[in-house]
Amino acid sequence: THSFSKSKTSAGYSSFVANPWVGDVVWRTKSGAQGVPDFGKIHFRTATLNGTPFGSLTPQVRFNRYNSSKTTLQIQTGGYGPSMQAFGTTFKHS
Numbered sequence: 859t860h861s862f863s864k865s866k867t868s869a870g871y872s873s874f875v876a877n878p879w880v881g882d883v884v885w886r887t888k889s890g891a892q893g894v895p896d897f898g899k900i901h902f903r904t905a906t907l908n909g910t911p912f913g914s915l916t917p918q919v920r921f922n923r924y925n926s927s928k929t930t931l932q933i934q935t936g937g938y939g940p941s942m943q944a945f946g947t948t949f950k951h952s
Contacts, residue, residue, distance in 0.1 A: 882947050893952045894932045903944045913942025
């Protein structure tokens with residue numbers, strides 16, 4: 859229900875994952891993924907890596923979150939906006 863900003867600067871990271879991740883985080887316990895609170899819609903803006911808009915990086919992979927049986931969509935990830943730096947995630951179901 860409020861705006862906030864987060865940026866991360868570091869020496870970098872090397873792994874088998876080519877691009878960074880940005881979005882909603884799945885909270886897990888020993889019993890599995892936790893439910894999703896009704897957050898409405900979250901807007902991510904000015905999402906860049908070293909000044910390059912996320913939307914212009916390749917490959918691009920968007921993930922929607924489903925429940926553990928993969929039958930109920932919980933969080934839907936939207937496409938990039940015209941700036942290629944913005945996208946939204948929308949609560950669908952807990």
